[in-house]
Amino acid sequence: xxxxxxxxxxxxxxxxxxxxxxxxxxxxxxxxxxxxxxxxxxxxxxxxxxxxxxxxxxxxxxxxxxxxxxxxxxxxxxxxxxxxxxxxxxxxxxxxxxxxxxxxxxxxxxxxxxxxxxxxxxxxxxxxxxxxxxxxxxxxxxxxxxxxxxxxxxxxxxxxxxxxxxxxxxxxxxxxxxxxxxxxxxxxxxxxxxxxxxxxxxxxxxxxxxxxxxxxxxxxxxxxxxxxxxxxxxxxxxxxxxxxxxxxxxxxxxxxxxxxxxxxxxxxxxxxxxxxxxxxxxxxxxxxxxxxxxxxxxxxxxxxxxxxxxxxxxxxxxxxxxxxxxxxxxxxxxxxxxxxxxxxxxxxxxxxxxxxxxxxxxxxxxxxxxxxxxxxxxxxxxxxxxxxxxxxxxxxxxxxxxxxxxxxxxxxxxxxxxxxxxxxxxxxxxxxxxxxxxxxxxxxxxxxxxxxxxxxxxxxxxxxxxxxxxxxxxxxxxxxxxxxxxxxxxxxxxxxxxxxxxxxxxxxxxxxxxxxxxxxxxxxxxxxxxxxxxxxxxxxxxxxxxxxxxxxxxxxxxxxxxx
DNA sequence: TAAATTGGCGCC
DNA sequence: AAAGGGCGCCAATTTA
Numbered sequence: 357x358x359x360x361x362x363x364x365x366x367x368x369x370x371x372x373x374x375x376x377x378x379x380x381x382x383x384x385x386x387x388x389x390x391x392x393x394x395x396x397x398x399x400x401x402x403x404x405x406x407x408x409x410x411x412x413x414x415x416x417x418x419x420x421x422x423x424x425x426x427x428x429x430x431x432x433x434x435x436x437x438x439x440x441x442x443x444x445x446x447x448x449x450x451x452x453x454x455x456x457x458x459x460x461x462x463x464x465x466x467x468x469x470x471x472x473x474x475x476x477x478x479x480x481x482x483x484x485x486x487x488x489x490x491x492x493x494x495x496x497x498x499x500x501x502x503x504x505x506x507x508x509x510x511x512x513x514x515x516x517x518x519x520x521x522x523x524x525x526x527x528x529x530x531x532x533x534x535x536x537x538x539x540x541x542x543x544x545x546x547x548x549x550x551x552x553x554x555x556x557x558x559x560x561x562x563x564x565x566x567x568x569x570x571x572x573x574x575x576x577x578x579x580x581x582x583x584x585x586x587x588x589x590x591x592x593x594x595x596x597x598x599x600x601x602x603x604x605x606x607x608x609x610x611x612x613x614x615x616x617x618x619x620x621x622x623x624x625x626x627x628x629x630x631x632x633x634x635x636x637x638x639x640x641x642x643x644x645x646x647x648x649x650x651x652x653x654x655x656x657x658x659x660x661x662x663x664x665x666x667x668x669x670x671x672x673x674x675x676x677x678x679x680x681x682x683x684x685x686x687x688x689x690x691x692x693x694x695x696x697x698x699x700x701x702x703x704x705x706x707x708x709x710x711x712x713x714x715x716x717x718x719x720x721x722x723x724x725x726x727x728x729x730x731x732x733x734x735x736x737x738x739x740x741x742x743x744x745x746x747x748x749x750x751x752x753x754x755x756x757x758x759x760x761x762x763x764x765x766x767x768x769x770x771x772x773x774x775x776x777x778x779x780x781x782x783x784x785x786x787x788x789x790x791x792x793x794x795x796x797x798x799x800x801x802x803x804x805x806x807x808x809x810x811x812x813x814x815x816x817x818x819x820x821x822x823x824x825x826x827x828x829x830x831x832x833x834x835x836x837x838x839x840x841x842x843x844x845x846x847x848x849x850x851x852x853x854x855x856x857x858x859x860x861x862x863x864x865x866x867x868x869x870x871x872x873x874x875x876x877x878x879x880x881x882x883x884x885x886x887x888x889x890x891x892x893x894x895x896x897x898x899x900x901x902x903x904x905x906x907x908x909x910x911x912x913x914x915x916x917x918x919x
Numbered sequence: 920t921a922a923a924t925t926g927g928c929g930c931c
Numbered sequence: 932a933a934a935g936g937g938c939g940c941c942a943a944t945t946t947a
Contacts, residue, residue, distance in 0.1 A: 582942075584926055602927070604934065625928055628941050653937060657931080664940055667930040692931095734932080741935045833936035837931095867931045867937090 359404035360429075362498065363396065364491045365414065371395045372491040376407060380502040382495060393421040405429055407498055409451045409488065411525035419533050424856075430525050431498055432487070433651065434518040438504050440786040441514065443778055445654075450487035454497045508784055516896065517783035517842065523849035524650030527862060528658070530852075534861040535643025536665075536676060537684075537873060543635050543675035550671065551627055564627060567620040574613035581620045629664055630672050638663040642679075648865070655834050656785045656841030657867055666866050676871075676915035683879045685860075686918035687886045687909040689844070689868040691716040694736050695905055696840040699898040700782050701765035705758050711902040724758045725751065739763055740836050742770060742829035766832045773831025774824040781838035782897060790827050839897075843905065844868060846893035854885040871915065879911040 360376040371392035377383030389395040396406070396418060405427040408414050418425065436449040447453070448466045456463040467487055489497070501518075508514035552562030560568070571581045579590045584601045591598045596609050603621065606614050638644055644663065652659030660666050668676075678684045690713075697703075698710035709719050721732035735751035737743075739762075743752075756763045769779045773787070780786045848865060851872075855862070860874030860882050872882045890905040910918040 582927095584943090600926075602934090604932095621928075625941085629929070629939090655937065657937065659938060661939090664929075667928090667939060669929060730932085738935070743933085743935045829935065830937090837937060869931080 359402065360407060361399065361403045361405075362407040362491075362495055363392070363414070364409060364494055365392055366491075369393075374491075374495065376498075380499045386491065393417060393423060396425065397421070397423050400425070407431065409494055411522065411529060415526070415529040419529060424530075425526070427519070428522050428526060429498075429519065430522040431494065431501065433521045433525060434501055435497075436651065437514075437518055437521060437785060438501060438508075440654075440788070441508055441780070441784050442504070443786070443789065445786070445788045451489045451494055451497055452487050454500075455489045455493045458496060458500055509780065510784060513783045516846070517785060520783070520842070520845040520849050521651055523852065524658070524845050527848050527852050527865070528648035528650050531648055531862050531865065532645050534863050534873070535645040536863045536871070537678055537682075538639045538642060538644040539675050539677045540635055540639050540642070542677060543639070543672065544632070546672060546674055547626075547631060547635075551623055551631070554632065560624075561627060564620060564623055567616045567623070570616035571613050571620060574611065574616065579613075581617050582624055587617065626669055626671065629667070630669055634663070650845070651785075654785075654788050655838035656781060656845070657837065658865065665864075670916070674914055674916040678873060678913050681876055682873060683876050683911050683913060684863075684915060684918070685872040685874060685879055685882045685886065685909055685911050686915060687870050687872075687883070687907045688919075689847075689890060690906045690908055692840050692843070692868040692905070693740060693836050694720075695903050696782075696843055697736075697740065697762055697765065697836050699894065699901050699903040700835070700839050701762040702901075703759045703762035703765070706762045707902050711904060713904055713906040724754055739766055740833060742766075742832045744825075766836065769835040770828035770832035773834075774828040776824075776827075779831045779835050781835060781842050783839070783842040785838050785842065787831055787834050787838075840868070843893050843897050846896050847889045847905075850889035850892045850896075851886060854889055855882065858882070883909040883911065 362372075362374045362376055362382075364372045366372050366388060368390070369392060370388065370390045373387045373389060373395055374382040375384045387395075392414075396403075400423070403426070406414075406425050407429040408431065410432045411428060411430045431451055431454075432449055435451070435454050436445075439445055439447050439449060447457075448463055450464065450466050453463045453466065505511050505514045505518070547561075551564060552566075554561045555565075559565070568581050572578050575590045575594060577590070580586045587601045588598055590613070591609070591611070594611060594613075596611060598605055598609070601617075601621075603618055606618060638646075644665070646663040646665030647661040648665075649659045649661055652661075658666075676684070691710075694706070694716050695710045698706040705723075709723065710716055712719060715729075717729050717733040717736070720736065721727050721729045725732040725735070731751055735755045739752055739755055752763070772779050773790075776790050778787050778789065844865075844867065848862070848870070851870065852862065855872065855874075858874065858878050858881065860872050860878050862870065863873045864871035870886065872886070874882050886907050886909055890907050894901065894903060894905040908919075912918050
């Protein structure tokens, strides 16, 4: 059975195609057909995976024509992951570059990424000059990539990683196409309520102007609350030494300007980041369509380009409203990161704690923190984030006693980072080389020695430098955050398959949370599909494990009603 | 004048 | 409660 075909666009809307054999090489003649979309459509039943240079290049045409492929393999996404695994992150990842490396020719740099334009198709959906290669070269690059999977530390996991990253590309493009249902009228009503009406001429809205006046009044002189330097100066004059105007620092001060200042900052943020101009720029025809970038962060978390889609403030979420007769199924993975830590470290105690659907922090605190859930959560997150002070650190000892392998797992990752070594997620996504290391950073920039005291007052002989410790915190977090992203990607892929036969659409994804927009009658099935996708992702990623991956789901009409 | 950096805060 | 990981975005400020 040949279920795998390579595909590339040809001139005039046509396509190059070739069936691929088990050796990843053409199993038949290369075909040239006049219409790419029809070439794909005609083969939908038989082709289970399309191998192509770039999903961003092909998916818009296919989606616009209503063609939904089952699976794909994105050569340039895979190239980035393979380069990273090989410790060569930073080398160009285009197919043209990969081909040049194969031929030992001059390697072209990657074309620059453009920022997304509001309301338009995503910038990814424009052809990227200089990244393309002839079809036969593309086939060579693909075959070589398959060989490189075999050379990975865990070949099967690496195959899973590139496959799921490719699935993520499909989900991302489809979510962009579907869009998050967004009621501009509700958004405007929220803004009016929070910020007051706008003044003609584009100045700050009434509520902000009032708060700015209150701040000035409290200081007895004109102070602009949006200028940190101005605010610091004003507090200094008033006899309060502040190093910054960060909220937690201001909250320590007993001064009448503090309350209106904090309120101003909060509302100012809403106004500038998700106010009227955001609405104008990003919402069209009742949909918010951000451009999602799978693998946008080194750890594998997604980013978005334009619209700040992963930072939608809670107070604005009331504007996300399902269509008439439809619902939003909002699903949150419960305590995703500690569960993933249990699965990857195989710590017996933590696996046992994570082997229930119940609130993990509650179970943890009952076992090891005498019922104090907050303490338990703090200790665990502190271990994962590399906390250096505070209660989390204090409780680290208790955590280490109960869950030695879990703590060792992140400690090992931290040590690797401090020593300049690379770490990997469970599926093999690899941390970037430390800045300035051998060939990973900018050539010629001397690296601070890890053994040199850095004058931060905490240096102890034998300890790593400030930079090395920062690097250790990064790699410590990387293995957990990144492995959680591995799981989330598999979950998304499974959910996409499960909802393929429904009218339901995936419309939002944010690290450990997914929103599906569906007819009311489908909501219950969608909720089940999400839970099953979570468990399936756990089994596929981590094999046999007692760790459970439950979701909290809510079927709502408004996003803000979900929690 | 434009690009890069900084401070601050939103989300996970 | 304290301020430790990952991002994007905005406005202001600094640098080229």
